Each structure stands twice: as C-alpha cells, then as structure tokens.
Amino acid sequence: MSKDSILTAIRRGLKRGKLPDDQAAMLRDRMQQHPRHLIPARSRLPHAGQVDLFVRNVEKEFGTVARVADAGAVPAAVADYLAAQNLPPRLAMAPHPDLRALPWASRPLLEIREGRAEATDAVSVQHGFAGIAETGTLMLPSAPERPVTLNLLADTEIVVLRASCIVGAYEEAWDRLRAELDGMPRNVMLVTGPSRSADIEQTLELGAHGPRRLHVVVIEDTDRAA
Template sequence: MSKDAILGAIRRGLRRGPLPADQAAMLAGRLATHPRHLIPARSRVSRPEQIALFVRNVEKEFGSVVRLADAADVPGAVADWLAAQNLPPRFVMAPHPELEALPWADRPMLGFEARRADGSDTVSVQHGWAAVAETGTILFPSDPTRPTTLNLLPESEIVVLRASRVVGAYEEAWDLLRAERQDAETGGFMPRNLMFVTGPSRSADIEQTLELGAHGPRRLHVLLIEDDAAAR
C-alpha cells in the first residue's frame, strides 16, 4: 500500500478531507529540509574528541573497543579477542565485501562462514555501517550483506567499524543514510529495518538486577579501524 493510500485511509477514519494546500506545502517543506531540533553540545566537538567520546560511551554501556591502525589487522584482533574470552576460533560473518576482502588467510586457525546467523552460532562478526558518538550507538541498516540475525542470535558480537563512519549526533547519521540511499541505484528507498545497538543486550526488569544477554548478545566488541586522519 502506498503512502498516499495509507494517509488517505487515516483521513477517512478521522472523517477529514484532503489537507489544505498550505498545510500540505508546510509538511512537504519539513520533509525536504529535515529541520534540526536541539543537538546535545557533547557531540559538537573536534573529530578526535568525537572518536574518544564514542569509545567512552561504548565502554560505559558494557562494550569493549580496540582501535586498529589498518583493516588488515582485523583477523588478528578477532583471533586475540576470541582467545582472551576463552571462545572457540569459529564464527559466523556478514557476507559484506569489506569483510570478505580481509586477509583471513593470515590466521588459518580461524574458521568462519559468511551467512545469516542461526540458533547454533555463538559468535558473529558484523559490518558496522555507522555510529553515533553522543551515545556510543552503532547503526545497522538491514541489507543482504549485513544480516540482522547477526545482531540478535549469537551470544558474542564483534563489530568491524571504520572511524570515518562515526558521526557526532543522530541527525548526522540520518543525513548520511539519506545521502547514500537517494541515488539511481536504490531509487531512494530506505532500508526496511535500521537497528540501533548501544552495548550488549541487557535488562533489569526482574528485581532491578542487571542481566546481560537478555534479548541479544551478552558481549559486544568493536574493532575500530583508524581510517580518518582528522580523528587521530
């Protein structure tokens, strides 16, 4: 059902007619310009400070971060983290071109499959699309090369993220998504799902006792590739 059909059904249910021309123009203008509301001052800092803020916020929310000089260091960092957590050197990985191009052969003891996760997978390696410094949140638009199940089913999730994809505020992340999706290839379609991940899954619903892994991974580890010279 189209947007016009949905809005028309709502108007009929409310017994309202078509929007007056001035209201329609006002709404179209807001959709086109994406006006800003108040943006927290903590995100309005230099690039190095934004990256540092992102790292602090991930760690504050019970995640961990390792900063890497180059993408080629990712396989070694994955192997080191799995060993440190006493986890088997096996994982399921997002079938993303950037991840598949990494030099995994340098670590022949690692075993992985590039696919969606299922209930038997204990560790996932996911491709981070972008992140927001003000809260330490990582964004994952749904995509065949970035399966959503990798963020939900395994107990441990490793996210490979480029520092150049860390923005200060949420508004900038939405700007980035619109800019990348509004082209000839996608026809301007937004992803069906955009997942926001801020640290491991957790809940304190029962007796106010914090429990990690309540409805997703109990461990979140970020491999941050230092590809932004301005952020160093």
Template structure:
C-alpha cells in the first residue's frame, strides 16, 4: 500500500468511527476551505521587502552556496562553473522540467531521469523558496522526482526570484492556490544533510547530499 492509499485508509477508519460517510461531501469540503480562508495568521517576524536578499542570507547560514544569474539561459553555464570549482565531473541527472535548457552547449552531460547509485549530482527546480528560513520547497511528481534532491552527493537547485515567498505559511498558501491537494511527497530542504549524533560534532552528508548549491535566477 503506497503512502496516499495508507493515509486514505486511516482517514476512512476515523470517519467511520465518527459515523460519517467514507468520503467528505461537497458541503464539508467547502466548510473546511472557508475555515482555512478565514483563519487568522499568527505573528510573523519582519525582515523587509527584499525577499531575495533574505533568502540568500538564510541559505548561506544553512551552509548552502548561492550564485545569481540574470536569466534562465545562464543556468547551464553557472552549473558547469560550479562543478568545475568543486572538482566534480560535468555530469548530472535532472528533473524533466529542466530539459529545455542548453546543457550540452554548456558542456554539461545531463540525463533527465531519477538518480541511480552512481549518480553524483542531481539538478532540480523548486516549487518555491522560503525567504524566512532559506528553505527550498519541492513537490513530487512524474517529472519532479524527489530522489533527485535526496540521493546524489551534490544537489543543485534552480530558484527563480519570482518563486521566493516570505514564509512557510505563504508557501502552503501558494501550494493550495496552484495545486489544491498536495502531492504524495513535499520536501523542505534547509541546507545539506547533517547530523550531530557523534560526540555532538556536526557532520554534513549523513543522510543525503552534503552539498546544496542554489542558482538564483533574477529574470524570466
């Protein structure tokens, strides 16, 4: 049983115990949506109107590296430059949503598929990025496989400035507005994987990528 089916089974048992139908009626869904729309937001910190600056500052604090480019067409060259700088081969897997970029012209060998054990670099887009915490929000899908950001040693994320939101609340509001129901997996990435389990010493790459590089795209 996959995650979605298991969740539906659990919710179905709860509804049955409450004496309600297995599936919510339209009126019940409308009432839930109205409640969420009217629910007042809690206090949030003020950090100015420059969301890109705040996101970059927080991403760097999370041990990401960040580079800005002017337009999407500059992304492949920026990726090639980064891979050269860290001494990693110009070879990667990527989301299918990035297939239209000029990777070959930039000298980067990219395959648009989920990663395998031998793949060292994964390139993804994002659903959005959160300025408050420097976090990347990724939604899983047929062309946006979660494993691309989890299995390779190096994760490179392409973040359009237009997809930077202020807070986690704004990220979920955007997801509801654009997708309605959330997909099977929603991943929040705040810097490279890390642990402090051994003598309270922080070690990067314990449970996933030990490098996260963000390419921020200023223009469309």
C-alpha cells in the first residue's frame, strides 16, 4: 500500500479532505523548524558527567554496562560477558563498518554471523547510533547495516556504543540523527533497558516483548575532562 493510499484511507475515516493550503504550509514549517521541548536540568552536564549519567540510568533500568578503553577491547568485553552469563559464544552481528573493523580474530572462539537476527539466535550485537543520558536510552535507527531484528529477536542484545555518541537530552539525539543521516530512516527504536512488562498482577517480567538482557559496551573515546 502506497503512502498516498494510506493517507486517503485516513482522510476517509476522518470524513475530511485534504488540508487547506495555509494549514498544510503551517505544518510543513513546523516540521522544518523542529521545535525543541524543555531540556531537563539533570542532562545539562559536562560530557563526562553525561556518560556517567547514561551508565547509571541504563543500570537503573535493569541493563548492564561495560566500559572499555578503546575499540580493540570490545571483543574481549563481549566474550567475558557471554562467559559470565553462561551464554553460547555465537553472535548475530550487525554488518556495520565500525563493528566489522573490530579485532574479532583476537577471540577465535566467538562464532559470528552477520545480518538479520533469526528466531533461533540467542545473542545479537548491534551498533549503537546514540545514547541519551537523561533516561539511559539507546537510539537505534534502522538501516541495512543496522537490522531491526537484532533489537527484537535475540534473548540477549549487546550494543556497542562510543562514548562520543552519548548526548544529554532527546532533542540532541534527534539533532544528531538529522545531521548525520540522509533523510529520516524507516524506523527509529528508542530502547531503555531490556524488554519488560508488569501487566499481569503487577509482576515484573523481563523479556516480555524482546530481549531479556541488554548489555551496553561503551568505548571510552572522549576526554574524561571534557
């Protein structure tokens, strides 16, 4: 179904025709201006403080974090995490250039398959586009090099994120997305901790709609004094 046919069906349901030109122009202007909302004071920190806040909020939301000194330490951090969780050393990994460039050969016991996740995958490794400090949220836009299924199907998701990609507030993450990508992606997932639900008798259940575990490997690629 095309976009025009979808919009036509919505208008038909609302019993409304196309918007008048002045209202359509007003909406186009608003979309171009990207009005900003209030930015919480808790996120207005020096960058090192934003990274620390991001880590605390991920852990507060039942996720775990490993901080490594450089990209070369990522494979060891991933292997150590899998061993600590008694998970198999098999990964479905996003075919992102940053992930491909990591020295995975230093951990030859890891079995890595690139591409979309399958229902049988226990562990996925995703490339983190941005981290949002105010809530400990990961921004994961869809792209051929970032398959969305890696965020949904595996029981354990590992996200590799550079500290330089952590921002204070949501508005800053959206600014970065607009500046770095050619147009908006088809899908942008905002992930705060592992999937969970307390719908049934208010009992918290992890892994209700997606990964049961979320582990973030943060590459310390910024000056801690910044």
